[in-house]
Amino acid sequence: MSLPFQPQEGPVDLYALRHSVSHVMADAVLRLFPGAKVAIGPPIEHGFYYDFELPRALTEEDLPRIEEEMRSVLDEAGEFRCIALERNEARKKIAASGQTYKLALLEDIPEGEKITFYDHGTWTDLCEGPHVPSAKVIPRDAFKLLSVAGAYWRGNSDNTMLQRIYGTAWWSKKDLKQYLDYLEEVEARDHRRLGRELDLFSLHSEFGAGLVFWHPKLGYVRRKLEEWWWQLHLERGYWPVYTPHVAGDQVYHTSGHLQNYADMIWSPMDVDGRPHRVKPMNCPGHIAIFNSRRHSFRDLPIRFAELGTVYRFEPSGTLHGMLRVRGFTQDDAHLFCRPDQLEDEIAGVIDLVDIILRTFGYRYTAYLATRPEKYLGADAVWEHAQQALRAAAERRGLELAVDEGGGVFYGPKIDFKIEDALGREWQGPTVQVDFNLPERFDLKYNDSGNELKRPVMVHRVVLGSFERFVGGLIEHFAAWWPVWLHATPVVVLPIAQEQVPAAKRLSQQLGAAGFHSPVEADGPLRKRIRDAEIQKVPYMAVLGGREVEQGVVNLRTHGVAEQRTLKPEELASYLAHKRDSKALDY
RNA sequence: GCUGCAGUAGCUCAGCCGGUAGAGCACCUCCUUGGUAAGGAGGAGGUCACGGGUUCAAGUCCCGUCUGCAGCUCCA
Secondary structure, X not given: OOOOOOOOOOOOOHHHHHHHHHHHHHHHHXXXXXXXXEOOOOEEOOEEEEEEEOOOOOOOOHHHHHHHHHHHHHHHOOEOEEEEEOHHHHHHHHHHHOOHHHHHHHHHOOOOOOEEEEEOOOXXXXXXXXXXXXXXXXXXXXXXXXXXXEEEHHHOOOOOEEEEEXXXXXXXXXXXXXXXXXXXXHHHHOHHHHHHHOOOXXXXXXXXXXXXXXXXXXXXXXXXXXXXXXXHHHHOOOEEOOOOOEEEHHHHHHHOHHHHOHHHOOOOEEEOOEEEEEOOOOHHHHHXXXXXXXXXXXXXXXXXXXXXXXXXXXXXXXXXXXXXXXXXXXXXXXXXXXXXXXXXXXXXXXXXXXXXXXXXXXXXXEEEEOOOOOOOOXXXXXXXXXXXXXXXXXXXXXXXXXXXXXXXXXXXXXXXXXXXXXXXXXXXXXXXXXXXXXXXXXXXXXXXXXXXXOOEEEEEEEEEEHHHHHHHHHHXXXXXXXXXXXXXXXXXXXXXHHHHXXXXXXXXXXXXXXXXXXXXXXXXXXXXXXXXXXXXXXXXXEEOHHHHHHOOEEEEEOOOOOOEEEOHHHHHHHHHHHHHOOOOOO
């Protein structure tokens, strides 16, 4: 995640500053809670945190008091001095302070490595640094404590839960302000908030946690995306398939999912005395279709595509609006090909990914995840597949960062990370070669020498899931949908009652051109304009006496200061141009 | 799943040390016909998440469940 602004430079880098501020915070917390124990307190991407064991649970209300105490610490603190100690001395020093977590951290430091403490005059902490030279360089008005939350000791859910205080720190008050503004913008774009305010989607506990209801406006977005998606896929030789939502357990035993991911799969239901499952993935269904007849090498590649709705039992605490749910629709496809076709197939996917992501104005980066420690399949097969992924990327001019050993046990893959309008990174498309399922389901084809061969199987999603992708789009666009996705890109506003007939004619004309354009005639114009703006309608066609007389429309455009006057047919073709070019602006 | 916090009208929220509910916006009706981000008046709307408990009395206190939120762990 990167911010859309460049922070000011300081005497040392921001990480050192934040690390130092986290020490100051720990110092302050220990003053307020003398018995407190401290764990770790590193700098992070936009700030820092420190984990504590405290006599009581902190609330947000405690933060201002701790901040105040931090300023007292800054008044008294001086240079950050680094003190190297021999292990036994270090142990004694920590034992004397009663900081048991620190003692454990000390034991983690490998033999032979330097053991250092940092002392800022009022407090000493076991720490490898680096820090600012002196507490005096820490700006008193450029840090802020943001939140408290639980965090496991050593990140392990079997361990005790500590209390984590998050804060942020910058070299200038201006940067802090910009960062806080940024956080505000993030909150204003939160898809859960916009989803409620703009009537986009809802969740209903009676139906179940993590199950999304798409309301009409968002249903429209999805429908348009689906139409476009199918068009792109049909043009590229993918065939639509549809597979059932329920399958006998045997399927997932064969696939291995039931053995390895049982807690991700929804509980079984009894059907004629046999356990069945709601599908957690689409691959077995596509494989069943592939396996329903013997294939010739001439048939390959075969590309099956499905907007397949799957259900996965995500832990309750991880559910999050549309972004993390228990039922979602993947834009799934499986490619069955010969080894010599793999490179072409991957290249095709890379093309498609580029077309789709660019359409939304997403920037992206790609990572090749190579063979992990534990893996299935022959080394030569892995080598071939990785080479095919590399070569395909090169052919398409796609730069690949390498995530060494990051592949799944069943094959290498390319993962795409996308960056949204706020500079945040999202998990994006993925293309995975799979050596596992073809074995498990015994896929084969007859090659030119009439020998039975194992096809290569590729899983790929571009959007990922409609839920997560569209949830992300809401935040990326701040729900200001481009015209091609907008359910109601324009409203018609007659100034007075006399213009209502003309407004209705205009609405019909726009409707005939494919644009839903309600006439809003009730109440003062200012009010109707405000309402449309709040509903994030980008275009308002205003009709007053003057316009009707001249047969024109006054067009108010979101984000554009000047109004325009144009003929109805000009408006229709203008909107059509924005729609058909999938323009990102209005 | 874990820790902490929360759940009062469609939304945002108020409701003190227990005494059986309130505002703004939205909605409905009427008036208003308004030239580019809030015209006026009236009205309707709540099993205070759900289930127990304490109490003469529970939105308020206690326990449990569900859901949400912030993280952690995990993930498309």
